[in-house]
Amino acid sequence: MKQQEVFKAMADPTRRAILKRLQGGALSAGEIGADFDITPASLSHHFAVLKQADLVRTERRGQYIVYSLNSTVFEDLARMLMDLFPATPKSGGKR
Amino acid sequence: MKQQEVFKAMADPTRRAILKRLQGGALSAGEIGADFDITPASLSHHFAVLKQADLVRTERRGQYIVYSLNSTVFEDLARMLMDLFPATPKSGGKR
DNA sequence: GAGATATTTAGAAAACTATCTAAATATATG
DNA sequence: CATATATTTAGATAGTTTTCTAAATATCTC
Numbered sequence: 001m002k003q004q005e006v007f008k009a010m011a012d013p014t015r016r017a018i019l020k021r022l023q024g025g026a027l028s029a030g031e032i033g034a035d036f037d038i039t040p041a042s043l044s045h046h047f048a049v050l051k052q053a054d055l056v057r058t059e060r061r062g063q064y065i066v067y068s069l070n071s072t073v074f075e076d077l078a079r080m081l082m083d084l085f086p087a088t089p090k091s092g093g094k095r
Numbered sequence: 096m097k098q099q100e101v102f103k104a105m106a107d108p109t110r111r112a113i114l115k116r117l118q119g120g121a122l123s124a125g126e127i128g129a130d131f132d133i134t135p136a137s138l139s140h141h142f143a144v145l146k147q148a149d150l151v152r153t154e155r156r157g158q159y160i161v162y163s164l165n166s167t168v169f170e171d172l173a174r175m176l177m178d179l180f181p182a183t184p185k186s187g188g189k190r
Numbered sequence: 191g192a193g194a195t196a197t198t199t200a201g202a203a204a205a206c207t208a209t210c211t212a213a214a215t216a217t218a219t220g
Numbered sequence: 221c222a223t224a225t226a227t228t229t230a231g232a233t234a235g236t237t238t239t240c241t242a243a244a245t246a247t248c249t250c
Binding site for chain 2: 199
């Protein structure tokens with residue numbers, strides 16, 4: 001898992017909103033774009049960042065390109081965070 | 096919880112390393128700085144970002160300023176992520 | 191209180207990011 | 221195959237972030 005890529009991807013509010021939007025299921029770039037006041041080109045850039053972080057998957061469906069969440073990496077992220085931040089410090093921490 | 100501040104803070108590798116370094120317990124700015132090839136001024140900037148995100152706490156101890164993790168916000172973050180990324184979509188999700 | 195050590199603040203330079211417009215590529219359809 | 225629609229790529233610009241050096245502030249010790 002590319003830790004840096006993932007955190008960088010999550011650091012932008014538009015990208016987090018895109019992820020949120022995808023919770024309901026896969027959507028085409030255009031469908032997602034409809035919710036944002038941003039050009040298709042900029043949106044495409046955000047998709048590229050999310051893809052690079054492996055947070056979303058793409059699939060061409062005819063004319064459209066359909067995006068969906070990659071929940072596997074999401075789990076990794078949660079685990080990584082837990083590891084980074086020991087909420088309840090237990091005896092044998094990695095010091 | 097200031098979501099944007101937290102994600103922004105986590106997006107930098109140096110800051111994540113600082114958090115990691117603090118897992119073992121509170122440390123002064125100087126002690127932390129010893130591990131990084133960066134000037135005290137730059138380090139201080141990173142501390143400011145972490146503090147702004149409420150990820151660390153500070154306490155002056157005489158001449159030194161001692162930093163420690165704020166695990167409360169860390170838990171918030173983990174929860175927020177879980178919310179954002181439904182790893183295993185269960186029936187009654189928040190939609 | 192003068193000098194030493196620890197940390198922060200101010201101001202500037204370099205690197206990076208988000209956004210835009212214009213052009214390119216890919217697919218669908220008449 | 222020409223045109224329309226969907227998306228990406230290229231190149232530019234504005235804004236933000238990281239880092240530095242120099243100076244300021246705070247505390248300690250003699």
